[in-house]
Amino acid sequence: MEDNIKFDEKGLVPAIVQDADSGEVLMMAYMNKEALQRTLAGGDVWFYSRSRKELWHKGETSGNYIKVCEVWQDCDGDTILVKAHPTGPVCHTGNKTCFFEKLTKQDI
Amino acid sequence: MEDNIKFDEKGLVPAIVQDADSGEVLMMAYMNKEALQRTLAGGDVWFYSRSRKELWHKGETSGNYIKVCEVWQDCDGDTILVKAHPTGPVCHTGNKTCFFEKLTKQDI
Numbered sequence: 001m002e003d004n005i006k007f008d009e010k011g012l013v014p015a016i017v018q019d020a021d022s023g024e025v026l027m028m029a030y031m032n033k034e035a036l037q038r039t040l041a042g043g044d045v046w047f048y049s050r051s052r053k054e055l056w057h058k059g060e061t062s063g064n065y066i067k068v069c070e071v072w073q074d075c076d077g078d079t080i081l082v083k084a085h086p087t088g089p090v091c092h093t094g095n096k097t098c099f100f101e102k103l104t105k106q107d108i
Numbered sequence: 109m110e111d112n113i114k115f116d117e118k119g120l121v122p123a124i125v126q127d128a129d130s131g132e133v134l135m136m137a138y139m140n141k142e143a144l145q146r147t148l149a150g151g152d153v154w155f156y157s158r159s160r161k162e163l164w165h166k167g168e169t170s171g172n173y174i175k176v177c178e179v180w181q182d183c184d185g186d187t188i189l190v191k192a193h194p195t196g197p198v199c200h201t202g203n204k205t206c207f208f209e210k211l212t213k214q215d216i
Contacts, residue, residue: 005216016124016133023131025124028187033216040213074206075199079136081207091183098182099189105148108113108141 015080020069026090027098064088123188128177134198172196
């Protein structure tokens with residue numbers, strides 16, 4: 001298959017991480033080509049940190065690495081879905097998932 | 109709760125849609141403030157189409173609307189997760205999900 005991932009004007013593509021067992025959506029962050037290559041190599045999930053402007057080996061600080069199971073692209077190649085096994089809480093707050101705040105129509 | 113969604117420099121925030129029953133990740137698209145407000149009002153999922161540059165009532169062309177169950181934000185307010193019930197295939201290809209192409213390390 002040809003390389004048909006559409007990186008944006010900053011060379012990034014959004015990547016959703018989902019727990020391969022529970023199906024829970026854990027986080028979303030951005031990958032550049034090298035982060036995607038490293039993620040596809042198997043082992044851990046890698047991102048590109050937009051704030052630090054560098055490759056980000058998720059878990060390198062917290063110890064909570066995310067182990068890759070499968071990597072999918074969407075129909076137009078501009079979003080990645082990683083099915084994975086987290087080795088600990090994914091969120092920097094200590095929550096299992098970054099999506100722990102529910103919105104209501106009063107919020108926006 | 110204060111309005112703490114971080115819309116990007118184009119006024120958009122990425123929104124993941126997940127099947128509320130199966131947990132399957134169905135698609136990702138972008139919402140502006142009005143699309144998020146309409147989605148939070150209950151009923152159908154709305155996006156902002158970056159290509160057409162207009163509000164996008166998902167399903168208005170195909171008839172395959174997506175019914176909102178819950179809306180979540182992530183820890184830093186820059187990604188939305190919508191748990192929902194699709195009324196038909198979500199993808200324009202006719203697939204149930206937009207994530208139907210698996211990547212391997214040969215792909216990138």
